[in-house]
Amino acid sequence: MATARETIFWRIRHATRDVPEAERPEDVSVEREYRKEDGAEREEIIARFAERTAEYEADVRRVGHDELPRAIEEALNRRGVRRLVIPPYLPREWIPEGIEILRDAARSRLTNQELDGSDGVLTGCALGIAQTGTIVLDAGRAQGRRTLTLLPDYHLCVVREQQIVGLVPEAFASLERAVKGEGRAVTFISGPSATSDIELDRVEGVHGPRTLEVLIVG
């Protein structure tokens, strides 16, 4: 008896018998007539990223390189974070003193309960997309496993200016290597979690971190 797989393939070939035998997928032309790169000035792109991320009810601040450690400390204090989750390879100068640090490492992973019981998480990112105000994580340096930025109720994310791209196509182009080469998981985050399920009234904060704070560093 034919397997499900064989049957489905037979059905597909039968259903598409109008497609000429010699036709290759590339023969079906796809005109890509849309913007692939943002021609705007860098400063304009960075300002747009800040503005659009803020429109999702995320707290966004731009800080100079030297001010970053202070800004991180202030943000955590304001939130009253006492137990902070840290991914591997987070720059040492970002890590504040005087509060409990929960380090996630390959050898000693934090449990989901520990993550759930923390006050927040501090990470870097892979990319920022100005067009949509999106932060992209690719499980790379200073980002860690996906759960780290999911269970804590507060996410403080540092975005370097040079990580910000203009348009969505630029982001997918630069993520290609991480996905194709290493099969890394990618997460797009545009503002804190939200729902509009009740009368289409937008409510921030359902299952992910209810507060997202972004520091853009020059």
Add this chain to the structure above:
Amino acid sequence: METKKSDAFSPGPTPRFEESAKESLSDSQLRRNLGKATQTIRRKRAVAVDEMPDWEGLREAGRALKERVVRHLDEYLLQLEESVTRAGGEVHWARDAEEANRIISRIVRDEGAEEVVKVKSIATDETKLNEHLEREGIRAFETDLAELIIQLAGETSSHILVPAIHKNRAEIRELFMEELGAHNLSDRPSDLTDVARLYLREKFLKAKIGISGANFAVAETGTVCVVESEGNGRMCTTLPPVLVTLMGIEKVIPAWRDFEIFMQLLPRSSTAERMNPYTSFWTGVSGEAGDGPREFHLVLMDNGRTDVLADEIGRQALNCIRCSACLNVCPVYERTGGHAYNSVYPGPIGAILTPQLVGVGDPGPDSLPYASSLCGACYQVCPVKINIPEVLVHLRGKVVRHKQYMGGPRSKLDPENVAMQMVAKLFSDPQLYEGAQRLARAGQWPFARGGSISRLPGRLAGWTAVRELKPIPQQTFREWWRNRRSV
């Protein structure tokens, strides 16, 4: 409103659209909820789309890419199977809903689990997975807020994107107090949301198995994508050690880079946002990194899709990326709501997808191609340019031919059929056509008043009940043309 347990994807005959629509139309609360919701989202979508100078270019690219996939579906599926397997996932094939459900419940049982957490998936609504799991003694928890609401209420979805669009905050408050034991609850959406967060957090942390659908899967890399807002999708696809994804075979896209098209089209068309809050892309299993599930199962399901594929006009319905823009602009949907369609796929897209997926011959789905005024608004907003009106008309033809074929000699004597056959004959023969015009001109005088006919006799009265008819003029165009030439 009384909701039906059976829809087009359940066994047995389905109620016709016009019967169910009557019920919905008499529910004024429902109409208020729906009117408010669809107007809001329509306005917001227009703003999100107007911001994009290259929107039409993106739509065309999306359409063309989907056409490429559909014409070479076998090749892309083979490639997808290979890449998912290479990335450590396991691919399963399901000919129909029953087979898909069996595969999934077997995986759950092998894991020794009695509970699963689910992220909103229309594919699993189509297969009635939750009911199947329940029969097998497995409890499925819906984690999307709206899905949770309708699961608690024992109802079915009425919108692709906002399944509880038919319920207002007061109704939801009642439900949560009753079903989740919440006390002193206000009806503010933020308070209602908090209750759901607390209730579900515990489920997420305990779950051994997560079940999801898929928005896209990439043939080239094996990457699967779930687009969402609340974070329950991230929870379900990363926390449980085993992840099962059920996906229709048409959801495959060729390459990673193709996301640059669909991830621009989908959020703006569905929630009218530049980007939805969360999108997860995962490729197989995480392995050593411990990032996400250790086991990943991808169930690829046909369940009628190859029947849709076999119809050269109808197959464009497989382009659908489930954004629901067509629902929100549809004047019919806006008034009747989703339940009248008696299908997990309501609205204009449902009207062309449901009858094709389940096949012609069930009164419910057969009535859906008629649930439209053919105004064409759905075609205009569709991000992948599905010509819904064209397919609707095509399917009406199919339904009629099916009736003629199945009905035998008696249906041939059906007055509507006889009239249509006669008209078809008249219109295909110039001499008969002119003869009929002359005959009508001679016979119309008792009905023509002041240059129009406002009442026809007998069975024809239905036509003039809502519109007036122009009488045949003293000189027809063809007569004028002949006279003009002879001058």
